[in-house]
Amino acid sequence: MQVDPQAPPLSTRRQLGTKQPVVTPQLPHQEENSLHTQLTLFQEQQFTGRIDIRVASKIRWSLYLVLGRFAWASGGEHPARRWRRQLLNNQLLGPAKTIQVRATDRFECWDYQILTLLARRRVASTEIVIEVIRGIVHEVLFEMAQATQLAALGTIISSAPHEQTLPFELRPNLGIRPSTSDTGIWPRTWTLEMSSTLKIAWQTWETWNQAGLALYSPNLAPLIKQSEVLKQKTSVKHYRSLRELVNGKRTLNDLATLLKKDVLAVTRSLLPYIRQGWMELKEIPDLPIPIRQPQSSTVDSVIDLNAQPLIPGNTNNNKGVVVCIDDNPQISETLEEILQGAGYKSVWVADAVQAIPELLKQKPILVFLDLMMPVANGYEICSQIRRIAQFKSLPVVILTSNDGLVDRVRAKMVGATDFLPKPIEAERILATLAKHVTVER
Numbered sequence: 001m002q003v004d005p006q007a008p009p010l011s012t013r014r015q016l017g018t019k020q021p022v023v024t025p026q027l028p029h030q031e032e033n034s035l036h037t038q039l040t041l042f043q044e045q046q047f048t049g050r051i052d053i054r055v056a057s058k059i060r061w062s063l064y065l066v067l068g069r070f071a072w073a074s075g076g077e078h079p080a081r082r083w084r085r086q087l088l089n090n091q092l093l094g095p096a097k098t099i100q101v102r103a104t105d106r107f108e109c110w111d112y113q114i115l116t117l118l119a120r121r122r123v124a125s126t127e128i129v130i131e132v133i134r135g136i137v138h139e140v141l142f143e144m145a146q147a148t149q150l151a152a153l154g155t156i157i158s159s160a161p162h163e164q165t166l167p168f169e170l171r172p173n174l175g176i177r178p179s180t181s182d183t184g185i186w187p188r189t190w191t192l193e194m195s196s197t198l199k200i201a202w203q204t205w206e207t208w209n210q211a212g213l214a215l216y217s218p219n220l221a222p223l224i225k226q227s228e229v230l231k232q233k234t235s236v237k238h239y240r241s242l243r244e245l246v247n248g249k250r251t252l253n254d255l256a257t258l259l260k261k262d263v264l265a266v267t268r269s270l271l272p273y274i275r276q277g278w279m280e281l282k283e284i285p286d287l288p289i290p291i292r293q294p295q296s297s298t299v300d301s302v303i304d305l306n307a308q309p310l311i312p313g314n315t316n317n318n319k320g321v322v323v324c325i326d327d328n329p330q331i332s333e334t335l336e337e338i339l340q341g342a343g344y345k346s347v348w349v350a351d352a353v354q355a356i357p358e359l360l361k362q363k364p365i366l367v368f369l370d371l372m373m374p375v376a377n378g379y380e381i382c383s384q385i386r387r388i389a390q391f392k393s394l395p396v397v398i399l400t401s402n403d404g405l406v407d408r409v410r411a412k413m414v415g416a417t418d419f420l421p422k423p424i425e426a427e428r429i430l431a432t433l434a435k436h437v438t439v440e441r
Helices: 010-014 035-044 079-089 093-097 110-120 126-158 194-210 227-233 236-245 252-259 263-275 329-341 352-362 378-386 405-413 426-436
Strands: 049-055 060-066 069-075 168-174 220-224 279-283 321-325 345-349 366-370 396-400 418-421
Touching: 035 049, 035 060, 035 126, 035 168, 035 194, 049 126, 060 126, 069 110, 069 126, 069 194, 079 093, 079 126, 079 252, 079 329, 093 110, 093 329, 110 126, 126 168, 126 194, 220 252, 227 236, 236 252, 236 426, 252 263, 252 329, 252 426, 263 279, 321 329, 321 352, 329 345, 329 426, 345 352, 352 378, 366 378, 366 426, 378 396, 378 405, 396 405, 405 418, 418 426
Parallel strands: 321 345, 321 366, 366 396, 396 418
Antiparallel strands: 049 060, 049 168, 060 069, 220 279
């Protein structure tokens, strides 16, 4: 199967920040030539191994099958970002940071290798493993559907009917698995039935297409282009939130994960600003694949999950230190991603006894304080903070699942600045920072 060199590359999607509405290309029905149909043949044959797919854009994806069922997927523009999003979605980012995989180990896919080790250590349950696999495979299939459809459009436009070829190249590689022989034993429970998985992914693409977003990749990053106009056209609160979130360093997929919303809903909410020319979408690079090269011949490389934050913002973290006092590491991980992405340095304090010494050391610009802490609760810690002269005006925001009037009144009585209900949401966190912190810009 040959790739048509005249098919339009995915870089066509760069031309998106104009005021003209985007016209969604409508493709003729070619079911017999679709990628969906070609993949279904591998299900019927109960294929085991790797299938490499390449479209005219020269981007390559790989699908790993076991007896015709999906086991893993890799490749595309942002494999490292995709992996980080799934870790965050499934609360595995913290545990995954403790995994050090030697570069000398034999593995096909570094991300699948880490997931396997998390499962073997009983950090990730079978249910969580499946959710990660499902998320990875779904994203890859969506990318492939979009890329092949756009490539097909170029083939149709540039070729005579009798000259048309498939807009993608597909190459099977029998027996290749995504992990090592000792850890890559594929339980059936770790695989996804192909027909239903393909159906969901293609339906997601069709919904995206019908929403007028065919040329918009969720791997593009929104950036405010006309800040003064946007400021005049939106409320102060909404503009502050947009300014923190839309900084050209987070893709639409990243924003959806950060906001815990569907990527279609996030993109639709930004679309009016993009079409007005107040924002634009641009291509950004992936995070570095987290494999550290050896510094000498005697030092093994390791996969370092601390190398980059999920959603990098201001890498200098020069907006100041924000301290989170909470014994729950999952809350800390979520806050860390949000704060680092917005350019703040995040410091986690799990032990209430260490709260005051750490505050004196860090000199934060704001404190997030969990209400229910062992040894000393949030009220007691807040009261202690207010007894220190240099912290009299320090913003202290109480985090709690008990969002009642009595709790709010009591929090105010001990000197809390604000009260934020759980679960943690990026939009609320950033709005709280914008409300209580003045940052030199």
